[in-house]
Every structure is written in C-alpha cells, then in structure tokens.
Amino acid sequence: MKLACPLCGARDIREFHYQGAASLADRPDPGAPEARQEFLDYVYMRDNPAGENRELWFHAHGCGAWLVATRDVTTHEFLSVRLATDKEPTT
Amino acid sequence: MSRLAQGGLIDRTRQLPFTFDGETMLGLAGDTLASALLAKGRHLVGRSFKYHRPRGIMTAGSEEPNALVTIRRGNHAIPNLRATTQELYRALDARSQNRFPSLDFDLLAVNDLLSPFFGAGFYYKTFMWPRSFWDRVYEPFIRRAAGLGRLGLEPDDRLHDKGFAHCDLLVIGGGPAGLIAALAAGRAGLDVILADEDFLFGGRLNAERIDLDDQPGNEWAAAIVAELRAMENIRLMGRTTVTGAYDGGIYGAVQRVADHLPAAPADVPEQIFWRINARHAILATGAIEQPIIFPGNDRPGVMMAGAVRSYLNRFAVAAGRSVAVFANNDTGHRTARDLLAAGVEVAAVIDTRPDATPQGDYPLLSGAQVIATSGRLGLREITVQTGSGRQRLRADCLAVAGVWAPALHLSCHLGARPVWRDDINAFVPADGAVPGMRAAGAVAGLRTTRDALKSGLAVAREVIAEHGRKAPRIRLPHCSDGPVECAPFWYVTAGKGRAWVDFQNDVTAKDIAQAHRENFRASEHLKRYTTLGMAPDQGKTANMAALAIMAGLDGRSIPEVGTTSFRPPYVPVSMAALGAQGAGRGFAPERLMPSDALARKRGAVFVELGLWQRPAWYPRPGETSWRQSCDREARMVRETVGICDMTTLGKIDVQGRDAAEFLDRIYVNNIATLAVGRTRYGVMLREDGFVMDDGTVARLGKRHFLLTSTTGAHDQVWRHLTFCAQVLWPDLDVQPSDVTEAWAQFAAAGPKARDLLHRLTQADISNDSMPFMSWREVKIGKITARLFRISYSGELGFELAVPAQYGPSLAEALEESARAEGGDWFGLEALNVLRLEKGFLTHAEIDGRVTLDDLGLGRMMAARDCIGKVMADRPALRAPDRMQLVGLKPAGASKQLLGGAHLFNPGDPVDREHDQGVITSQCFSPHLGHPIALALLRGGRGRIGEQILMHDHLRGVETLCAVCTPVFLDPEGGRMRG
C-alpha cells in the first residue's frame, strides 16, 4: 500500500502511523453543558462503514504532517488525501 | 537407460554426478533432479504424508505434490524441495523424505493398513476422546508421524537478503504470452521486470513440439529472450517465483540465487525475497494440468501427460518404456504422437470420449476408462474398462491428460473469486481482481499458442497506452498447434480401491464422499473437513477434481459447489528468505548514545531500552554480580558524584506566539506561568483521562520551550503534540520540533556535582544564581551548552546538554572530572535504585491505566481545560478504592519483593477475587539496607501503616509488607535543593 502525502508524494504505507477516524479532529467544547457525554462519544464511539472512511494518518517517518485521507476500507483504495492543517474543501 | 539419444534442451557434454538416498548417479546440465532421476528409470521418490504410500514424480513444475526431497546437510539442509524444480548441480546430495528406514521398505506404511481409522475428519473425531489422552498419546503420536521433511536444529548461518524493486510493468511468467508482452512493453520504453520461476524462459514452448514460423518453439523463445536481455529497460528475473499480490501494486517474489549451485559464492545470498512495486502487472502464469481421478492413481509411474511431454521434449527423457495415455482431451493424442516420434512405445491411448478418433499410429480405446493399476512400488499394468468389457494393458508409465486449469492464484490474493467458464471447464481470473493486473495467455483461458501471443500483445498494448507511450508494431508468428477439444470428465466411478485426489495430504475420493454424507458440502467446509488443498501445494492438482466429485454427488455444477480462495505464498517460501537480514543485529535498528564507545571501552553491561542501547552497570574488577556494581554506583551518587548519559530522553522544542497557551492545553499543570530561565515538572494526559507521560518543561524564552519525554513514550508524546498542533488547534501559532537526536545530555548527580561542573565551566552555578529547577546557558570551552538544575536521583543534580556532535568529547571530559571528584559513571540499574528511593515514576507505574490521582498527583490539575480533563472527571476514575501508588517495605521474615507480584490482605485467599494490587517496581536500597518497592494498591493512600501480603504465584514467594508513602529517602527534598 502507498499513501500520497501532499508534501512528500506517494510513499510506502509503513512510513505512516494510522491514528483512526477523522472525527478525532472535532474535539468537543469542554465547557458545553453535555461535555462529558460529548467527550465519551468523541473518545470511544466510531462509525464502522463498509466503504468510504475518513481517517487520520501521520507521516511519522517522513515530513511529520498529519493527513486527512478518505479510504475505501473494502478495497484499501485512497480516494483523497489532504493536509490536516488545510481547510476542508468547500465543494 | 531412458535418456533419448538425441534432442532436449540439455547439455550432453556436461555430466553432473549427484546422489539420491546415497546412490550416485549421473545427470546432465539442464536437468532438474526429477528429470535426472527419471532418466535413470526412477519414479519412486517419496512416501506420502499420512499413509506413507510410495509416491512417484507426477508433474514437471512447482505444482508437484509428491516428489519432495531434502538437499544438503546439517544446518544447511533444505527440506521439502520439489525435485521437479530443483536444478541439478555437481554433487547435489538429495534424500527422499517421510520414510523409515528406506523408500523401498517403510515401517510407517502400516498407517496405510489402518487407513479406515484415518479417514476424513479423523483429527476431529478420533482424538476427541478420552480427553486426557491428548497430551500423552495423541499429540506426541501426531508429532512423530506427521510433517513433511525435517528441519535442522542448528542455526542456519547462510546469507539471505531482501530486495526492493520498482517498475512500470511486472510480467509474471515467461511463456509465450509473457515474452511477447515484455517485448512489446520493452520496445515501447517501459521499465519492465519479467519474472519466471523456471531457470529457462519459454514456458510450455520448451516442453511442446510446436513450431512458430518454421522455428521450434524453444528457439523462438530463446531469440526473444536474447532481445530482451539486450534492452536496458528490462530486467529478466529467472528462478524467481512471484509469491503474492498485495495492495497498491506490491508483489512479493522469491529469487533462488544459489539453490542451483553447490554452494553460494562468498557474499552472494542463497535467496532474495523481493518486494516489487509495479504500476501494472501482466499475469501470464499459464495453466496447470489437472488429473483424472481413478482407483490406484497414486502408483509411481502415473504422471500428468503434460509432464511426460516436458520430460520427453525438454529433457530428452522417456518416462517409461511402454507408456499408456489416459485422456479426456486432444492433448492425450499429442502426447502419444510426441512419444512415437521419439521412438517410445505407446501401449494405448484410453480416451474417455466415445467419439474419439486416432490421430496417429497407436492403439486407441475410445469411451474407455482406467479403473485399476497394479505393480509393487511402481506401475506394471493397468485395467481398462471399455464399452465391451475389461482389458489389461502392460505399461510402466501412464500419462494422464486432463483439463488445464489456469494458474490464477495471484488473482485471488486480494480477495477476488475466479469466474467459471463452461466452454473450457475452468475458472479464469475475474476482471479487476487485482487493480493494475491483467491476465494473458493460458491463465486467461486461451488454449492455443497463437491466441496466447495475441492476448499477451493486446494487454501489453493497453498498459503501454496507459503510460502514454506508442505501442510498437509486432507481427505474430504462425503457430503449428491447433485448438484442443476437451470433455469435462474428472473422475472414474467404476473400479475398486482408493482413488487419490489430494496427493500431498492423502485425501481420497471416498473422503470427499464422506464429507458429503456428513454435510460438509460447501467447498470451504470440504477443505477443512478433509484437509484437501491445505498442504503446502495448496491443492494445485487437487482442488478442481474435488469440486467436480462433490458436484457429482448431488447433481450440482462445479461453480455451484464453489471455489476455494488462494492466499500467498504461491509456493512455500523459507523463513530464512522471509526473515532475511532480520536475525541478530538485523532484528531491529540500534540507537547508540554519545557515550557508547566510552561505555564499551569501560566494559559496561548493556540493556535494550526500546531501540536504545543503554549501559545497565559498569562492573569494576572484583565485582562478581550486577548487584555489587549497582549498589556501589548508587552509593557513589549519594556520597560523592555520578554521571549518566541521559541522551535517550525525548526532547521536544516548542516555539511560537501561542507556545505557552498550547502547552497549557497539553499539560495538566500551568505552564504559561513558568518564568523564563525556570523548569517545571509536568504531566500530560490522554484524552480518555489517563496519564500519558511526565517530564520537565524548561522555558527558554517568552515563546520558546523545551520539553522532555520519557524514553519509551517519546514516539507517542511526539505524535500527540503534532496531532494537537496540526489537527486540533491549527490556528494556534506553535511549532513543535523533535530535537531528541540534536542534543547530547548528561546528568551529574551527587553532593559533589557542582564541584565536578566547576572543572568544566567558569559559569556561576551557585545555589543563589542557579537554584533548583532553573536552567541557563553555560560555556564549556567554546561550546554553548544548556545546563538544567534538575534531579532524577534526589541529589544535587544537573543535566548538561550540548549539540550532539560534541557528545562523545563531553563524555570524556565528564568522566575525567568525575574521577577527579571521586565519582564515575552509573548505569540504568543504579538510576532505577536512586529514583525508587525517591518515589519518582517510570512507565512501570504510568502503565496506561493510572490517573493523576492514582499517582497522588491530583493536586497538580489546573482549573482550566486541558487534554483529558473532562474524561478524568468521570466518577469511576475518582473512586476511592482505585489502585493508588504506595511504597512497600518487607515487614516479616521474608525480605523478597518481586516486580509483578500481587498483593492480598493477610488471611485472604490468594486468588483473583481477593487481589488488592500489584508491585510495579522494586529494588534493593543500599541506603536502607533492605528491598523497597512501589506498588499500586486498592485504596492505598488510606492504608499507609497497614500490612499487606505479597504473593508471587509464578515464583512461589510470599512476603509480608508494610505499606508506606512512596518516598523512602529525604522526603523534604533538602538534598536536591542544596
């Protein structure tokens, strides 16, 4: 498997650390009234799609960039990759 | 002698002596072990796995189920090599397997008489009862009787290697389709790898009498190979089996570099395991002839017809003096014609098709079947059932011409199922089974050389177009072979006796019928119940007939029964090749500290800490145990001074306008309030509320911090910080950098630490100008160093950091200064004693399940939010009966404290329900004169002064302990502040 890092190009998957679902980027507001429940969902609950999954990957043995990738988990095909620091595409 | 007087692709001028089971024979260069044995009239080469049946050479390729041999000796012995692919070399020393004491007379053949007890499912039934028999009777019996070949028990010291290759196009298989595809892609300028498992490219062109444009097929192939060899953009990899297809265009391949040589030349690996990155691949692996199943079909001398032609045409070996052919298709007649042309007697062609007509001058029995064979240790006679009755035929070889099944295994490796085609009675690879891979030639279901060439060229053109190149014009040759008519006849139902389906695992047609009776009817059930297809050959010559037999039992079609999936590797790969360069120091990279050379010179004993090699202690003459050295080093630090290489600590530089705000969100305690020039102990949590790591934070400037992380947790901490900076809070202006390897860092600890440093620097490091938990820059000669007043030993302590390239020379300077003050190096063991006496933490305590409060650090939590704060506030994580950090001292006759031992209330049963906690770290304290330990104890902080029983189930030790606070020495901290 290879993953196309926007900074480094297509690199062997072993250079990357898989962190989990991209929902980890949306940290709840700790001051919200239902903060504890929201954090429980945030920390422990994940969708389990058979198909497209938005994921966080870390180019640990490369440039050190965090990436948001969309992958089809049934085929391991990466459908899109962007830097986590870049804004979501608006389209 | 059954070597023909002429013909074949062998070098008659180079005779190669070799031995088989101790008997010396002569073969020729270009032979395989199998062809050389057959040339001597030898069919019997092994005994079968379960019943120890005599077995002979059946095929001429890597699909061979029977002819497994061991070559070489001692720790260089290689078991389970297929004689059909093993190239002959001078003095090759091969032995048959699975026989005792000899091939001709095998005692364990008694298993064959017991076969009624060993039928399908016998593993599941026989050994279920009585239970107590498993350990003592069944398992040892199976271990002795089962298994193919024997491994040497000595380490294998031969060189193997890993290889990495990249290409535009990987062509798998060097037969006609693969050759023409590689030629087209090569001429178009693509970077091509052509891999073939044979030592001779050409595939069936080397084994058949087929002319391409008036040229024998093998000569046509050789000419193409010569052109390919001359192209710089083509790599020809012979003796290379592509073993697996993986995601993203990655293929595994094993290249046998020296298996065909008496010994590998110096510095040349025996085998290389390749990882090939290919944008495109062409699967041109051909097809594997499938046997027709009939009673007595495992007698040595019964072979595949395609193999008989291979031995005849390629190796100039007649597989018998009088050969009969049993066929369901036209290739049986081709076999008879080839044999006659070479002057070999054809006993008869037995064709299952009633309308078959002779295609040459040989007896033909149409609509007939072989229903029995006879002959001790080898074929002498067959019994044929014809429309008019039974007749016996003398023959010492029976060539079985069955359906050719595409060798589509690699196309299944990503999970795709093959597709059935009624017109050719075979499964073919599904379209898109492996992204980027296309099938061509026989594996794609094509049946003539001309069609194979056409399809090879067509898929090559597609690949060339996808690379934006222009395909060259290539004229395809005229080929002399025509279409092959084939009947879907798989197995004989007439006759008595066992009919073998899976030769390698000894599965019979009767076993399949039994599986059917017991309702294991799906292909995956059939496989597991009978072990069919589960031997190392993965049923390459067994699966199709088994499916056909199962289908016939209840009127289903083969695709309705299903197909089994194939997984890597396509052929067995040795562990030595898979683990190439992974033994010994190749197992993991080693990280060396700046003082590594010095420590080795001093004879330090090293221990692995992650990838780091750290001195555990520095023995002195006369010291006979690690404890003596460790106690001395620990005392030395408390009494004078010790130095220790702390470079393994993680170091993270954090800069930016929002650096202070960022760290406030990371650490549970306040960092923004830290003054420039000061350092602070800090703890960070995971988002689930448990402690991730602890360390120090130094403020280098208003917007500049330096953090340390624990050696073993550094990767996690570094990932966490970058995650927070890039993913959670990309709007903060902050840049963490991992500077672990940029700095060499040494601790100097002990009452004389300041005196020691005075020998190296003029800087004012008095307690007034440099109090505890401060830092400053100092000059060491011309070098600017960072000096931190921190202590992990509880003594007056400094840590001195210099750019990494100065580390080795600073280590020497420190050693000299330490000795001048009566001190020396101390290792990891002494460091552990020093920190335990002070109750300082490591990841033995921070084990991923402890909260800040469990560690007695609850008061550190700041009022504002930080990572993990919300979740740490969950009621269960604040429960009073959680495991809390305490100290333990021995309080009874036994003084032994053991790490990992569990704690129980005295008088309670020592079982899981009554478990009260666990010892996380322990050591002997030379200052207190007895062992001490840190432990996590249920509600521990409320139990200071009580007694608890340590019970070590593993080592059988019980010690009564006194629970105390986890600080054993200098609780006020006067020593480190002075």
Ligand SMILES: [Zn+2]
């Ligand atoms: Zn990158």
